[in-house]
Amino acid sequence: MQARDFEIYLIKTMSTEQALIDRALKTLQVSASDAERIRQEVQDATQLAPGQIQSLIEILGEDASVQEREGQDAIVVRCDFDTWPGLTFQVDANNLGLWTEARFLRSSEIAPPRPGDPVELKPWMFTKDEIATWFGPLEEGEVWLPYEEYGLRGGLASKESAYDVVFSWGLLQRVVHR
Numbered sequence: 001m002q003a004r005d006f007e008i009y010l011i012k013t014m015s016t017e018q019a020l021i022d023r024a025l026k027t028l029q030v031s032a033s034d035a036e037r038i039r040q041e042v043q044d045a046t047q048l049a050p051g052q053i054q055s056l057i058e059i060l061g062e063d064a065s066v067q068e069r070e071g072q073d074a075i076v077v078r079c080d081f082d083t084w085p086g087l088t089f090q091v092d093a094n095n096l097g098l099w100t101e102a103r104f105l106r107s108s109e110i111a112p113p114r115p116g117d118p119v120e121l122k123p124w125m126f127t128k129d130e131i132a133t134w135f136g137p138l139e140e141g142e143v144w145l146p147y148e149e150y151g152l153r154g155g156l157a158s159k160e161s162a163y164d165v166v167f168s169w170g171l172l173q174r175v176v177h178r
Helices: 003-012 018-027 032-045 052-063 128-135
Strands: 065-068 075-080 087-093 099-106 147-153 162-168 171-177
Touching: 003 018, 003 032, 003 052, 018 032, 032 052, 052 075, 052 087, 052 099, 099 128, 128 147, 128 171
Parallel strands: none
Antiparallel strands: 065 075, 075 087, 087 099, 147 162, 162 171
16 A cells, blocks of 8 residues: 555545545546545554554655654654645554544645635635634534534624534535525
């Protein structure tokens, strides 16, 4: 396996419009059946078990940036993927090599312009942290990692406007006006 396989795994685990997933797979020139096979292989290789982070490092290979957290018995692994320019996928692991957090973060100081209203947010362009900063606070919702759903109030139309915002791996998947 290689970093491209993990990128395909991430795409297949997103909770967004199927058309967006299909476009990303087409760009990577992978069929739906191959993508599903790869998703299963990566899932099996990175299942929850001691040393889980080592499996990820082996899959990502030279594309990974691996650092030990200073003063802590923890490892941070980062990798950039062409599907999400300007974003980095980061996994934190504890001393047993178990993932404690896995999410997308802005990799550069330059973020896309802040939309004026939550309905203008485009999938796969913004992180949960950015949206919480701009439009927050996010209201507790369902969390079943890597999927998270929160409520959000406000926007241009009215301070009473309500939205559901859905994330996979800390990356925006969709915004639904209630």
